[in-house]
Amino acid sequence: MIQALMVKPGEIIFQDVPVPEVKPDQIKIKMKRIGVCGSDIHVNHGKHPYTSYPVVQGHEVSAEVVEIGAKVTEVKVGDKVTIQPQVVCGTCYPCTHGMYNDCEELKVMGFQTTGMASEYFVVDAKKALVLPETMSWEHGAMIEPLAVAVHAVRRAGDMTGKKILVLGGGPIGNLVAQTAKAMGAAGVLLAELSGYRLAAAKKCGIDTIDNAKEDLMEAIIANFGTDRADYIFECIGINATMKQAIDYARKGSTIMVVGVFADLGSINMGYIQDHELTLVGSAMYREEDFVKAIELVNDGLIDFDTLITHRVKFEDYEKAYKLIDEQKDKAMKVMIEME
Ligand SMILES: [Zn+2]
Ligand SMILES: [Zn+2]
Structure with missing residues:
Protein backbone atom coordinates (compact mmCIF):
# COMPACT_ATOMS: atom_id res chain seq x y z
CA MET A 1 0.00 0.00 0.00
CA ILE A 2 1.08 3.58 -0.58
CA GLN A 3 1.88 5.61 2.53
CA ALA A 4 2.65 9.34 2.75
CA LEU A 5 5.75 9.88 4.88
CA MET A 6 6.84 13.33 6.02
CA VAL A 7 10.61 12.88 6.04
CA LYS A 8 11.36 16.39 7.28
CA PRO A 9 9.34 19.59 7.69
CA GLY A 10 7.68 20.44 4.38
CA GLU A 11 8.75 17.27 2.53
CA ILE A 12 6.45 14.30 1.94
CA ILE A 13 7.49 11.17 0.05
CA PHE A 14 5.28 8.25 -0.93
CA GLN A 15 6.49 4.77 -0.08
CA ASP A 16 5.15 1.32 -0.82
CA VAL A 17 4.84 -0.61 2.45
CA PRO A 18 3.18 -3.91 3.34
CA VAL A 19 -0.34 -3.75 4.80
CA PRO A 20 0.01 -4.79 8.48
CA GLU A 21 -1.56 -8.07 9.53
CA VAL A 22 -4.95 -7.84 11.26
CA LYS A 23 -4.78 -9.21 14.82
CA PRO A 24 -7.91 -10.80 16.41
CA ASP A 25 -9.04 -7.55 18.07
CA GLN A 26 -8.16 -5.29 15.14
CA ILE A 27 -9.74 -4.06 11.93
CA LYS A 28 -8.36 -3.04 8.53
CA ILE A 29 -9.80 0.15 7.11
CA LYS A 30 -9.56 1.73 3.66
CA MET A 31 -8.94 5.44 4.09
CA LYS A 32 -11.36 7.85 2.37
CA ARG A 33 -10.71 11.37 3.68
CA ILE A 34 -8.09 12.97 5.92
CA GLY A 35 -8.53 16.47 7.33
CA VAL A 36 -5.48 18.69 7.86
CA CYS A 37 -5.49 20.51 11.19
CA GLY A 38 -3.51 23.24 12.92
CA SER A 39 -1.28 20.73 14.71
CA ASP A 40 -0.44 19.06 11.38
CA ILE A 41 0.56 22.47 10.04
CA HIS A 42 2.92 22.95 13.01
CA VAL A 43 4.50 19.57 12.16
CA ASN A 44 4.85 20.68 8.52
CA HIS A 45 6.70 23.78 9.71
CA GLY A 46 8.92 21.85 12.12
CA LYS A 47 7.28 23.65 15.04
CA HIS A 48 5.47 20.85 16.85
CA PRO A 49 7.35 20.28 20.11
CA TYR A 50 6.36 16.62 20.52
CA THR A 51 6.79 15.24 16.99
CA SER A 52 9.97 13.88 15.39
CA TYR A 53 10.61 12.90 11.75
CA PRO A 54 9.97 10.85 9.73
CA VAL A 55 6.27 10.84 10.61
CA VAL A 56 3.13 9.49 8.95
CA GLN A 57 0.42 12.11 9.52
CA GLY A 58 -3.35 11.76 9.53
CA HIS A 59 -5.64 11.76 12.57
CA GLU A 60 -8.92 13.33 11.32
CA VAL A 61 -10.28 10.59 9.12
CA SER A 62 -13.12 8.69 7.61
CA ALA A 63 -12.68 5.16 6.30
CA GLU A 64 -14.45 1.97 5.29
CA VAL A 65 -13.95 -1.24 7.23
CA VAL A 66 -12.60 -3.88 4.81
CA GLU A 67 -11.53 -6.66 7.21
CA ILE A 68 -12.15 -7.54 10.84
CA GLY A 69 -10.20 -9.72 13.26
CA ALA A 70 -11.65 -12.95 14.64
CA LYS A 71 -12.70 -11.43 17.97
CA VAL A 72 -14.20 -8.17 16.67
CA THR A 73 -17.89 -7.63 17.34
CA GLU A 74 -18.19 -3.81 17.49
CA VAL A 75 -17.94 -3.19 13.74
CA LYS A 76 -18.52 -5.12 10.54
CA VAL A 77 -17.07 -5.10 7.05
CA GLY A 78 -18.58 -2.25 5.04
CA ASP A 79 -19.13 0.06 8.02
CA LYS A 80 -18.20 3.72 7.69
CA VAL A 81 -15.97 4.70 10.61
CA THR A 82 -13.84 7.41 12.09
CA ILE A 83 -11.00 6.65 14.48
CA GLN A 84 -10.16 7.95 17.94
CA PRO A 85 -6.46 8.61 17.38
CA GLN A 86 -5.20 8.43 20.98
CA VAL A 87 -2.98 5.56 22.06
CA VAL A 88 -3.03 5.33 25.86
CA CYS A 89 -1.37 3.18 28.55
CA GLY A 90 -4.52 2.15 30.39
CA THR A 91 -2.79 2.01 33.79
CA CYS A 92 -1.83 5.57 34.86
CA TYR A 93 -3.96 7.78 37.14
CA PRO A 94 -5.88 9.57 34.32
CA CYS A 95 -6.43 6.28 32.43
CA THR A 96 -7.85 4.55 35.50
CA HIS A 97 -10.05 7.55 36.37
CA GLY A 98 -11.92 8.01 33.11
CA MET A 99 -9.59 10.72 31.80
CA TYR A 100 -7.58 8.72 29.27
CA ASN A 101 -7.32 11.78 27.03
CA ASP A 102 -4.88 13.03 29.68
CA CYS A 103 -2.88 9.74 29.80
CA GLU A 104 0.62 10.17 31.21
CA GLU A 105 1.98 8.16 28.25
CA LEU A 106 -0.37 9.62 25.63
CA LYS A 107 0.62 9.08 22.01
CA VAL A 108 -1.45 10.51 19.19
CA MET A 109 -1.53 8.92 15.75
CA GLY A 110 0.13 11.22 13.25
CA PHE A 111 2.40 12.77 15.89
CA GLN A 112 4.10 10.34 18.28
CA THR A 113 2.88 7.17 16.56
CA THR A 114 1.97 6.23 12.98
CA GLY A 115 -0.91 8.22 11.54
CA MET A 116 -3.42 7.18 8.93
CA ALA A 117 -2.07 8.83 5.76
CA SER A 118 -1.93 5.57 3.82
CA GLU A 119 -4.27 3.57 1.60
CA TYR A 120 -5.07 1.16 4.42
CA PHE A 121 -4.66 1.26 8.19
CA VAL A 122 -4.86 -1.47 10.78
CA VAL A 123 -6.12 -0.38 14.18
CA ASP A 124 -7.70 -1.75 17.37
CA ALA A 125 -11.44 -2.15 16.78
CA LYS A 126 -12.22 -0.26 20.00
CA LYS A 127 -10.76 2.92 18.46
CA ALA A 128 -13.39 2.87 15.70
CA LEU A 129 -16.67 4.79 15.86
CA VAL A 130 -19.32 3.75 13.40
CA LEU A 131 -20.76 6.62 11.36
CA PRO A 132 -24.30 6.71 10.03
CA GLU A 133 -24.62 5.22 6.56
CA THR A 134 -25.96 8.56 5.31
CA MET A 135 -22.95 10.62 6.50
CA SER A 136 -20.58 11.73 3.73
CA TRP A 137 -16.88 10.81 3.90
CA GLU A 138 -16.02 14.50 4.30
CA HIS A 139 -18.34 14.95 7.21
CA GLY A 140 -17.01 11.75 8.72
CA ALA A 141 -13.50 13.22 8.73
CA MET A 142 -14.84 16.34 10.51
CA ILE A 143 -16.12 14.37 13.51
CA GLU A 144 -12.68 14.45 15.18
CA PRO A 145 -12.37 18.26 15.27
CA LEU A 146 -16.03 18.47 16.31
CA ALA A 147 -15.26 16.08 19.18
CA VAL A 148 -12.63 18.61 20.37
CA SER A 282 -9.71 21.22 27.71
CA ALA A 283 -7.53 18.68 25.91
CA MET A 284 -8.66 16.52 22.99
CA TYR A 285 -11.68 14.29 23.71
CA ARG A 286 -13.00 10.95 24.86
CA GLU A 287 -15.21 8.38 23.19
CA GLU A 288 -18.44 9.96 24.48
CA ASP A 289 -17.47 13.23 22.77
CA PHE A 290 -17.24 11.43 19.42
CA VAL A 291 -20.62 9.83 20.05
CA LYS A 292 -22.17 13.22 20.86
CA ALA A 293 -20.46 14.80 17.82
CA ILE A 294 -21.95 12.15 15.52
CA GLU A 295 -25.37 12.74 17.10
CA LEU A 296 -25.21 16.53 16.62
CA VAL A 297 -24.30 16.10 12.95
CA ASN A 298 -26.97 13.47 12.45
CA ASP A 299 -29.52 15.90 13.93
CA GLY A 300 -28.49 18.52 11.37
CA LEU A 301 -27.22 20.94 14.01
CA ILE A 302 -23.70 21.45 12.65
CA ASP A 303 -22.59 23.14 9.43
CA PHE A 304 -19.35 21.49 8.23
CA ASP A 305 -19.58 22.48 4.58
CA THR A 306 -18.76 26.14 5.21
CA LEU A 307 -15.55 25.06 6.97
CA ILE A 308 -14.25 22.76 4.23
CA THR A 309 -12.52 25.29 1.99
CA HIS A 310 -10.14 23.15 -0.07
CA ARG A 311 -9.74 19.61 -1.35
CA VAL A 312 -6.54 17.98 -2.63
CA LYS A 313 -5.73 14.50 -3.86
CA PHE A 314 -3.68 12.14 -1.70
CA GLU A 315 -0.78 12.23 -4.19
CA ASP A 316 -0.72 16.05 -3.82
CA TYR A 317 -0.40 15.98 -0.01
CA GLU A 318 2.43 18.54 -0.04
CA LYS A 319 0.26 20.93 -2.04
CA ALA A 320 -2.22 21.00 0.84
CA TYR A 321 0.41 22.70 2.99
CA LYS A 322 1.49 25.05 0.20
CA LEU A 323 -2.04 26.30 -0.22
CA ILE A 324 -2.50 26.61 3.55
CA ASP A 325 0.62 28.81 3.68
CA GLU A 326 -0.60 30.87 0.73
CA GLN A 327 -4.27 31.15 1.60
CA LYS A 328 -3.75 31.66 5.37
CA ASP A 329 -7.08 32.58 7.02
CA LYS A 330 -8.97 31.55 3.86
CA ALA A 331 -7.84 27.95 4.25
CA MET A 332 -10.02 26.67 7.07
CA LYS A 333 -10.21 22.91 6.54
CA VAL A 334 -8.30 21.20 3.77
CA MET A 335 -9.45 17.69 2.94
CA ILE A 336 -7.11 15.08 1.53
CA GLU A 337 -9.10 12.85 -0.83
CA MET A 338 -7.99 9.26 -1.06
CA GLU A 339 -10.00 8.46 -4.18
ZN1 LIG B 1 -6.32 17.71 14.68
ZN1 LIG C 1 -2.43 6.24 30.78
Whole structure:
Protein backbone atom coordinates (compact mmCIF):
# COMPACT_ATOMS: atom_id res chain seq x y z
CA MET A 1 0.00 0.00 0.00
CA ILE A 2 1.08 3.58 -0.58
CA GLN A 3 1.88 5.61 2.53
CA ALA A 4 2.65 9.34 2.75
CA LEU A 5 5.75 9.88 4.88
CA MET A 6 6.84 13.33 6.02
CA VAL A 7 10.61 12.88 6.04
CA LYS A 8 11.36 16.39 7.28
CA PRO A 9 9.34 19.59 7.69
CA GLY A 10 7.68 20.44 4.38
CA GLU A 11 8.75 17.27 2.53
CA ILE A 12 6.45 14.30 1.94
CA ILE A 13 7.49 11.17 0.05
CA PHE A 14 5.28 8.25 -0.93
CA GLN A 15 6.49 4.77 -0.08
CA ASP A 16 5.15 1.32 -0.82
CA VAL A 17 4.84 -0.61 2.45
CA PRO A 18 3.18 -3.91 3.34
CA VAL A 19 -0.34 -3.75 4.80
CA PRO A 20 0.01 -4.79 8.48
CA GLU A 21 -1.56 -8.07 9.53
CA VAL A 22 -4.95 -7.84 11.26
CA LYS A 23 -4.78 -9.21 14.82
CA PRO A 24 -7.91 -10.80 16.41
CA ASP A 25 -9.04 -7.55 18.07
CA GLN A 26 -8.16 -5.29 15.14
CA ILE A 27 -9.74 -4.06 11.93
CA LYS A 28 -8.36 -3.04 8.53
CA ILE A 29 -9.80 0.15 7.11
CA LYS A 30 -9.56 1.73 3.66
CA MET A 31 -8.94 5.44 4.09
CA LYS A 32 -11.36 7.85 2.37
CA ARG A 33 -10.71 11.37 3.68
CA ILE A 34 -8.09 12.97 5.92
CA GLY A 35 -8.53 16.47 7.33
CA VAL A 36 -5.48 18.69 7.86
CA CYS A 37 -5.49 20.51 11.19
CA GLY A 38 -3.51 23.24 12.92
CA SER A 39 -1.28 20.73 14.71
CA ASP A 40 -0.44 19.06 11.38
CA ILE A 41 0.56 22.47 10.04
CA HIS A 42 2.92 22.95 13.01
CA VAL A 43 4.50 19.57 12.16
CA ASN A 44 4.85 20.68 8.52
CA HIS A 45 6.70 23.78 9.71
CA GLY A 46 8.92 21.85 12.12
CA LYS A 47 7.28 23.65 15.04
CA HIS A 48 5.47 20.85 16.85
CA PRO A 49 7.35 20.28 20.11
CA TYR A 50 6.36 16.62 20.52
CA THR A 51 6.79 15.24 16.99
CA SER A 52 9.97 13.88 15.39
CA TYR A 53 10.61 12.90 11.75
CA PRO A 54 9.97 10.85 9.73
CA VAL A 55 6.27 10.84 10.61
CA VAL A 56 3.13 9.49 8.95
CA GLN A 57 0.42 12.11 9.52
CA GLY A 58 -3.35 11.76 9.53
CA HIS A 59 -5.64 11.76 12.57
CA GLU A 60 -8.92 13.33 11.32
CA VAL A 61 -10.28 10.59 9.12
CA SER A 62 -13.12 8.69 7.61
CA ALA A 63 -12.68 5.16 6.30
CA GLU A 64 -14.45 1.97 5.29
CA VAL A 65 -13.95 -1.24 7.23
CA VAL A 66 -12.60 -3.88 4.81
CA GLU A 67 -11.53 -6.66 7.21
CA ILE A 68 -12.15 -7.54 10.84
CA GLY A 69 -10.20 -9.72 13.26
CA ALA A 70 -11.65 -12.95 14.64
CA LYS A 71 -12.70 -11.43 17.97
CA VAL A 72 -14.20 -8.17 16.67
CA THR A 73 -17.89 -7.63 17.34
CA GLU A 74 -18.19 -3.81 17.49
CA VAL A 75 -17.94 -3.19 13.74
CA LYS A 76 -18.52 -5.12 10.54
CA VAL A 77 -17.07 -5.10 7.05
CA GLY A 78 -18.58 -2.25 5.04
CA ASP A 79 -19.13 0.06 8.02
CA LYS A 80 -18.20 3.72 7.69
CA VAL A 81 -15.97 4.70 10.61
CA THR A 82 -13.84 7.41 12.09
CA ILE A 83 -11.00 6.65 14.48
CA GLN A 84 -10.16 7.95 17.94
CA PRO A 85 -6.46 8.61 17.38
CA GLN A 86 -5.20 8.43 20.98
CA VAL A 87 -2.98 5.56 22.06
CA VAL A 88 -3.03 5.33 25.86
CA CYS A 89 -1.37 3.18 28.55
CA GLY A 90 -4.52 2.15 30.39
CA THR A 91 -2.79 2.01 33.79
CA CYS A 92 -1.83 5.57 34.86
CA TYR A 93 -3.96 7.78 37.14
CA PRO A 94 -5.88 9.57 34.32
CA CYS A 95 -6.43 6.28 32.43
CA THR A 96 -7.85 4.55 35.50
CA HIS A 97 -10.05 7.55 36.37
CA GLY A 98 -11.92 8.01 33.11
CA MET A 99 -9.59 10.72 31.80
CA TYR A 100 -7.58 8.72 29.27
CA ASN A 101 -7.32 11.78 27.03
CA ASP A 102 -4.88 13.03 29.68
CA CYS A 103 -2.88 9.74 29.80
CA GLU A 104 0.62 10.17 31.21
CA GLU A 105 1.98 8.16 28.25
CA LEU A 106 -0.37 9.62 25.63
CA LYS A 107 0.62 9.08 22.01
CA VAL A 108 -1.45 10.51 19.19
CA MET A 109 -1.53 8.92 15.75
CA GLY A 110 0.13 11.22 13.25
CA PHE A 111 2.40 12.77 15.89
CA GLN A 112 4.10 10.34 18.28
CA THR A 113 2.88 7.17 16.56
CA THR A 114 1.97 6.23 12.98
CA GLY A 115 -0.91 8.22 11.54
CA MET A 116 -3.42 7.18 8.93
CA ALA A 117 -2.07 8.83 5.76
CA SER A 118 -1.93 5.57 3.82
CA GLU A 119 -4.27 3.57 1.60
CA TYR A 120 -5.07 1.16 4.42
CA PHE A 121 -4.66 1.26 8.19
CA VAL A 122 -4.86 -1.47 10.78
CA VAL A 123 -6.12 -0.38 14.18
CA ASP A 124 -7.70 -1.75 17.37
CA ALA A 125 -11.44 -2.15 16.78
CA LYS A 126 -12.22 -0.26 20.00
CA LYS A 127 -10.76 2.92 18.46
CA ALA A 128 -13.39 2.87 15.70
CA LEU A 129 -16.67 4.79 15.86
CA VAL A 130 -19.32 3.75 13.40
CA LEU A 131 -20.76 6.62 11.36
CA PRO A 132 -24.30 6.71 10.03
CA GLU A 133 -24.62 5.22 6.56
CA THR A 134 -25.96 8.56 5.31
CA MET A 135 -22.95 10.62 6.50
CA SER A 136 -20.58 11.73 3.73
CA TRP A 137 -16.88 10.81 3.90
CA GLU A 138 -16.02 14.50 4.30
CA HIS A 139 -18.34 14.95 7.21
CA GLY A 140 -17.01 11.75 8.72
CA ALA A 141 -13.50 13.22 8.73
CA MET A 142 -14.84 16.34 10.51
CA ILE A 143 -16.12 14.37 13.51
CA GLU A 144 -12.68 14.45 15.18
CA PRO A 145 -12.37 18.26 15.27
CA LEU A 146 -16.03 18.47 16.31
CA ALA A 147 -15.26 16.08 19.18
CA VAL A 148 -12.63 18.61 20.37
CA ALA A 149 -15.37 21.24 20.49
CA VAL A 150 -17.88 18.92 22.17
CA HIS A 151 -15.34 18.02 24.85
CA ALA A 152 -14.62 21.70 25.54
CA VAL A 153 -18.31 22.60 25.78
CA ARG A 154 -18.97 19.64 28.06
CA ARG A 155 -16.02 20.58 30.28
CA ALA A 156 -17.74 23.95 30.70
CA GLY A 157 -21.01 22.35 31.79
CA ASP A 158 -24.69 22.84 31.05
CA MET A 159 -25.09 25.43 28.29
CA THR A 160 -28.81 25.97 28.87
CA GLY A 161 -29.54 29.69 29.05
CA LYS A 162 -25.85 30.61 29.14
CA LYS A 163 -24.14 33.45 27.28
CA ILE A 164 -21.03 32.31 25.46
CA LEU A 165 -18.12 34.30 24.03
CA VAL A 166 -15.74 32.47 21.70
CA LEU A 167 -12.39 34.05 20.92
CA GLY A 168 -11.12 32.77 17.57
CA GLY A 169 -12.99 31.80 14.41
CA GLY A 170 -10.76 29.01 13.08
CA PRO A 171 -12.30 25.55 12.64
CA ILE A 172 -12.16 24.78 16.38
CA GLY A 173 -13.54 28.16 17.54
CA ASN A 174 -16.26 27.96 14.91
CA LEU A 175 -17.21 24.42 15.97
CA VAL A 176 -17.15 25.37 19.67
CA ALA A 177 -19.60 28.20 18.87
CA GLN A 178 -21.85 25.90 16.82
CA THR A 179 -21.73 23.22 19.54
CA ALA A 180 -22.54 25.64 22.38
CA LYS A 181 -25.54 26.86 20.38
CA ALA A 182 -26.64 23.33 19.53
CA MET A 183 -26.38 22.38 23.20
CA GLY A 184 -28.69 25.12 24.39
CA ALA A 185 -26.70 28.32 24.93
CA ALA A 186 -28.93 31.42 25.05
CA GLY A 187 -26.45 33.52 23.10
CA VAL A 188 -23.17 32.83 21.31
CA LEU A 189 -20.79 35.52 20.10
CA LEU A 190 -17.62 34.81 18.17
CA ALA A 191 -14.81 37.39 18.03
CA GLU A 192 -12.21 37.16 15.27
CA LEU A 193 -9.90 39.42 13.24
CA SER A 194 -10.22 37.76 9.83
CA GLY A 195 -13.10 39.00 7.68
CA TYR A 196 -13.17 35.65 5.90
CA ARG A 197 -13.57 33.68 9.12
CA LEU A 198 -16.17 36.14 10.45
CA ALA A 199 -18.21 35.59 7.28
CA ALA A 200 -17.85 31.83 7.69
CA ALA A 201 -19.11 32.02 11.29
CA LYS A 202 -22.09 34.16 10.19
CA LYS A 203 -22.88 31.61 7.48
CA CYS A 204 -22.93 28.97 10.22
CA GLY A 205 -25.54 31.03 12.08
CA ILE A 206 -23.19 32.50 14.70
CA ASP A 207 -23.28 36.17 15.77
CA THR A 208 -19.88 37.79 15.44
CA ILE A 209 -17.67 40.63 16.67
CA ASP A 210 -15.12 42.05 14.26
CA ASN A 211 -12.15 42.22 16.60
CA ALA A 212 -10.26 44.37 14.08
CA LYS A 213 -12.91 47.12 13.98
CA GLU A 214 -15.15 46.89 17.03
CA ASP A 215 -14.32 47.49 20.66
CA LEU A 216 -14.64 44.06 22.21
CA MET A 217 -16.01 45.20 25.58
CA GLU A 218 -18.62 47.48 23.95
CA ALA A 219 -19.69 44.70 21.60
CA ILE A 220 -20.01 42.20 24.46
CA ILE A 221 -22.17 44.61 26.48
CA ALA A 222 -24.24 45.54 23.41
CA ASN A 223 -25.07 41.87 22.84
CA PHE A 224 -25.12 40.38 26.31
CA GLY A 225 -25.79 43.36 28.57
CA THR A 226 -23.57 44.38 31.45
CA ASP A 227 -23.57 40.83 32.84
CA ARG A 228 -21.45 39.93 29.80
CA ALA A 229 -20.49 36.30 29.13
CA ASP A 230 -20.93 33.35 31.48
CA TYR A 231 -18.31 31.35 29.59
CA ILE A 232 -15.42 32.57 27.48
CA PHE A 233 -13.71 30.02 25.21
CA GLU A 234 -10.16 30.94 24.19
CA CYS A 235 -9.68 29.00 20.93
CA ILE A 236 -6.48 30.52 19.55
CA GLY A 237 -3.73 29.80 22.05
CA ILE A 238 -2.01 33.19 22.30
CA ASN A 239 -1.38 35.59 25.16
CA ALA A 240 -3.29 38.48 23.58
CA THR A 241 -6.62 36.65 23.48
CA MET A 242 -6.07 35.03 26.89
CA LYS A 243 -5.58 38.53 28.24
CA GLN A 244 -8.83 39.63 26.58
CA ALA A 245 -10.64 36.65 28.07
CA ILE A 246 -9.56 37.61 31.59
CA ASP A 247 -9.95 41.38 31.18
CA TYR A 248 -13.44 41.15 29.68
CA ALA A 249 -14.80 38.41 31.92
CA ARG A 250 -17.54 39.25 34.38
CA LYS A 251 -16.93 38.46 38.02
CA GLY A 252 -17.56 34.74 38.33
CA SER A 253 -17.16 33.94 34.62
CA THR A 254 -15.50 30.71 33.55
CA ILE A 255 -12.70 30.81 31.01
CA MET A 256 -12.18 27.70 28.91
CA VAL A 257 -8.63 27.24 27.61
CA VAL A 258 -9.08 25.37 24.33
CA GLY A 259 -6.33 26.93 22.17
CA VAL A 260 -2.94 25.20 22.14
CA PHE A 261 -0.32 27.60 23.52
CA ALA A 262 3.09 27.50 21.85
CA ASP A 263 4.53 30.16 24.18
CA LEU A 264 4.24 30.19 27.93
CA GLY A 265 1.23 32.27 28.85
CA SER A 266 1.39 35.18 31.25
CA ILE A 267 -1.95 36.05 32.75
CA ASN A 268 -3.41 38.52 35.20
CA MET A 269 -3.52 36.41 38.37
CA GLY A 270 -4.88 39.36 40.34
CA TYR A 271 -8.05 39.41 38.25
CA ILE A 272 -8.51 35.67 38.53
CA GLN A 273 -8.31 35.93 42.31
CA ASP A 274 -10.31 39.12 42.79
CA HIS A 275 -13.01 38.33 40.20
CA GLU A 276 -13.32 34.70 41.32
CA LEU A 277 -12.78 33.51 37.76
CA THR A 278 -12.66 29.82 36.97
CA LEU A 279 -10.01 28.71 34.51
CA VAL A 280 -10.62 25.30 32.89
CA GLY A 281 -8.36 23.47 30.44
CA SER A 282 -9.71 21.22 27.71
CA ALA A 283 -7.53 18.68 25.91
CA MET A 284 -8.66 16.52 22.99
CA TYR A 285 -11.68 14.29 23.71
CA ARG A 286 -13.00 10.95 24.86
CA GLU A 287 -15.21 8.38 23.19
CA GLU A 288 -18.44 9.96 24.48
CA ASP A 289 -17.47 13.23 22.77
CA PHE A 290 -17.24 11.43 19.42
CA VAL A 291 -20.62 9.83 20.05
CA LYS A 292 -22.17 13.22 20.86
CA ALA A 293 -20.46 14.80 17.82
CA ILE A 294 -21.95 12.15 15.52
CA GLU A 295 -25.37 12.74 17.10
CA LEU A 296 -25.21 16.53 16.62
CA VAL A 297 -24.30 16.10 12.95
CA ASN A 298 -26.97 13.47 12.45
CA ASP A 299 -29.52 15.90 13.93
CA GLY A 300 -28.49 18.52 11.37
CA LEU A 301 -27.22 20.94 14.01
CA ILE A 302 -23.70 21.45 12.65
CA ASP A 303 -22.59 23.14 9.43
CA PHE A 304 -19.35 21.49 8.23
CA ASP A 305 -19.58 22.48 4.58
CA THR A 306 -18.76 26.14 5.21
CA LEU A 307 -15.55 25.06 6.97
CA ILE A 308 -14.25 22.76 4.23
CA THR A 309 -12.52 25.29 1.99
CA HIS A 310 -10.14 23.15 -0.07
CA ARG A 311 -9.74 19.61 -1.35
CA VAL A 312 -6.54 17.98 -2.63
CA LYS A 313 -5.73 14.50 -3.86
CA PHE A 314 -3.68 12.14 -1.70
CA GLU A 315 -0.78 12.23 -4.19
CA ASP A 316 -0.72 16.05 -3.82
CA TYR A 317 -0.40 15.98 -0.01
CA GLU A 318 2.43 18.54 -0.04
CA LYS A 319 0.26 20.93 -2.04
CA ALA A 320 -2.22 21.00 0.84
CA TYR A 321 0.41 22.70 2.99
CA LYS A 322 1.49 25.05 0.20
CA LEU A 323 -2.04 26.30 -0.22
CA ILE A 324 -2.50 26.61 3.55
CA ASP A 325 0.62 28.81 3.68
CA GLU A 326 -0.60 30.87 0.73
CA GLN A 327 -4.27 31.15 1.60
CA LYS A 328 -3.75 31.66 5.37
CA ASP A 329 -7.08 32.58 7.02
CA LYS A 330 -8.97 31.55 3.86
CA ALA A 331 -7.84 27.95 4.25
CA MET A 332 -10.02 26.67 7.07
CA LYS A 333 -10.21 22.91 6.54
CA VAL A 334 -8.30 21.20 3.77
CA MET A 335 -9.45 17.69 2.94
CA ILE A 336 -7.11 15.08 1.53
CA GLU A 337 -9.10 12.85 -0.83
CA MET A 338 -7.99 9.26 -1.06
CA GLU A 339 -10.00 8.46 -4.18
ZN1 LIG B 1 -6.32 17.71 14.68
ZN1 LIG C 1 -2.43 6.24 30.78
